[in-house]
Amino acid sequence: xxxxxxxxxxxxxxxxxxxxxxxxxxxxxxxxxxxxxxxxxxxxxxxxxxxxxxxxxxxxxxxxxxxxxxxxxxxxxxxxxxxxxxxxxxxxxxxxxxxxxxxxxxxxxxxxxxxxxxxxxxxxxxxxxxxxxxxxxxxxxxxxxxxxxxxxxxxxxxxxxxxxxxxxxxxxxxxxxxxxxxxxxxxxxxxxxxxxxxxxxxxxxxxxxxxxxxxxxxxxxxxxxxxxxxxxxxxxxxxxxxxxxxxxx
Amino acid sequence: xxxxxxxxxxxxxxxxxxxxxxxxxxxxxxxxxxxxxxxxxxxxxxxxxxxxxxxxxxxxxxxxxxxxxxxxxxxxxxxxxxxxxxxxxxxxxxxxxxxxxxxxxxxxxxxxxxxxxxxxxxxxxxxxxxxxxxxxxxxxxxxxxxxxxxxxxxxxxxxxxxxxxxxxxxxxxxxxxxxxxxxxxxxxxxxxxxxxxxxxxxxxxxxxxxxxxxxxxxxxxxxxxxxxxxxxxxxxxxxxxxxxxxxxxxxxxxxxxxxxxxxxxxxxxxxxxxxxxxxxxxxxxxxxxxxxxxxxxxxxxxxxxxxxxxxxxxxxxxxxxxxxxxxxxxxxx
Numbered sequence: 125x126x127x128x129x130x131x132x133x134x135x136x137x138x139x140x141x142x143x144x145x146x147x148x149x150x151x152x153x154x155x156x157x158x159x160x161x162x163x164x165x166x167x168x169x170x171x172x173x174x175x176x177x178x179x180x181x182x183x184x185x186x187x188x189x190x191x192x193x194x195x196x197x198x199x200x201x202x203x204x205x206x207x208x209x210x211x212x213x214x215x216x217x218x219x220x221x222x223x224x225x226x227x228x229x230x231x232x233x234x235x236x237x238x239x240x241x242x243x244x245x246x247x248x249x250x251x252x253x254x255x256x257x258x259x260x261x262x263x264x265x266x267x268x269x270x271x272x273x274x275x276x277x278x279x280x281x282x283x284x285x286x287x288x289x290x291x292x293x294x295x296x297x298x299x300x301x302x303x304x305x306x307x308x309x310x311x312x313x314x315x316x317x318x319x320x321x322x323x324x325x326x327x328x329x330x331x332x333x334x335x336x337x338x339x340x341x342x343x344x345x346x347x348x349x350x351x352x353x354x355x356x357x358x359x360x361x362x363x364x365x366x367x368x369x370x371x372x373x
Numbered sequence: 374x375x376x377x378x379x380x381x382x383x384x385x386x387x388x389x390x391x392x393x394x395x396x397x398x399x400x401x402x403x404x405x406x407x408x409x410x411x412x413x414x415x416x417x418x419x420x421x422x423x424x425x426x427x428x429x430x431x432x433x434x435x436x437x438x439x440x441x442x443x444x445x446x447x448x449x450x451x452x453x454x455x456x457x458x459x460x461x462x463x464x465x466x467x468x469x470x471x472x473x474x475x476x477x478x479x480x481x482x483x484x485x486x487x488x489x490x491x492x493x494x495x496x497x498x499x500x501x502x503x504x505x506x507x508x509x510x511x512x513x514x515x516x517x518x519x520x521x522x523x524x525x526x527x528x529x530x531x532x533x534x535x536x537x538x539x540x541x542x543x544x545x546x547x548x549x550x551x552x553x554x555x556x557x558x559x560x561x562x563x564x565x566x567x568x569x570x571x572x573x574x575x576x577x578x579x580x581x582x583x584x585x586x587x588x589x590x591x592x593x594x595x596x597x598x599x600x601x602x603x604x605x606x607x608x609x610x611x612x613x614x615x616x617x618x619x620x621x622x623x624x625x626x627x628x629x630x631x632x633x634x635x636x637x638x639x640x641x642x643x644x645x646x647x648x649x650x651x652x653x654x655x656x657x658x659x660x661x662x663x664x665x666x667x668x669x670x671x672x673x674x675x676x677x678x679x680x681x682x683x684x685x686x687x688x689x690x691x692x693x694x695x696x697x698x699x700x701x702x703x704x705x706x
Contacts, residue, residue, distance in 0.1 A: 194582045195587045223573050227566075
């Protein structure tokens, strides 16, 4: 469904993403792993059009979207959550989520009222029922994260890019969110690409495949268990030499 | 039936306010002049709110749209004076020309300035009204700095009696009609996808883009709509009411500042806000200058500081927040 061919994105002399090729198939659950500054967020920004790459091409369902503006990608079915939630603060939770439905994958076929109905369903399902008429600005940080996931899901994406969505939640919550995401993704056939910096627990539980980035390069692209036991991943995370002390990874 | 009309409830307080204003002006001796001023501020606020309130962008050159609107009406009246059989049609054509010119200017300004964000947009637009004024004066457009006086042409087209009642009464009624139309358009925008898109881009433009919103398109739409109403306000309030136009008067930045104050005082992005803001601003300005002449600006500054500190979301913004779960909530927008 999503293909990147030799994508390179530079910022001046810094190569943030270095000739990365990858493929995401429909309904797949992929974790993107890598230390700070390894190019994960830049890769997301290239996929959803915030930046255009200098080299390489991006295809979505066979369409070349390399230089397509972000607002045209959302209707194709590419959704996104941000690391730090970005609610439309003066609007209510319901309106926020409805915006996702209105301009997302099915946006053209939905009017305002239908979008609000979709919003109510998603809000109910994610467990924010009762918050619908609150201003998004007054939610707690964790509620904002849930709202942002709801807003992205209301877009009915085919591909959902999640930027460190579970940071700041406690382990019990993470398990709930992961289970929720796995269920919704299965039901609606959404491919999820989740970027994970610290919370390995989440990756191991949900991802079928893990892609590891280091200094902008893709160093591993393999099924989860295999990827996490790869010596190169241990190097990247714990520094070289750590494998002798931590042989079981 | 009741349910289907519910989205239009917010128009009721707006219409009620205008009705009371109109009846007071007509029936209390000596009130029409104040009423006319207040109607002008209401219309100005409602027109500006469609852009400033809904997008969060501050246009410091907004008065230019009123200015070109005034010139549009002046041009139509002067140019059509030779066809007295046109009568009121000439005035109608004047409005068309005024709104057309304001639209063209807004497209030109928007195409360049709306690429800028926040303070950069604000600074760029200051240049527009000043630049336009100097262009008219320097290039001697529309008689340059000597301006246009078209009282006699208006008399020729409408006859002396009608022309004088247009100047003293009907021009103000037209301003009221424009304000009502702007209120209706505001509500239609707010209730449609346009309103949701504008709210999203006002709050977080980058997130809005990622959500699938063509932010440039919606910004320009709000800008053009707002400018178009401003052109009509200029044509009615500045051209028909006083049939002359001089560049320094119609490109005076003072009016832009007043428009910003009115919208912020009342509540940017709310439906009722510009009216409340216009009434507070207009009435206090009028009475302060009567009772404390010379001190009115000083006291007014204190009043504005007080309101901005106490009600950062504007008077209506605060009321809206406080009444969310009450019976009057459907009427406050």
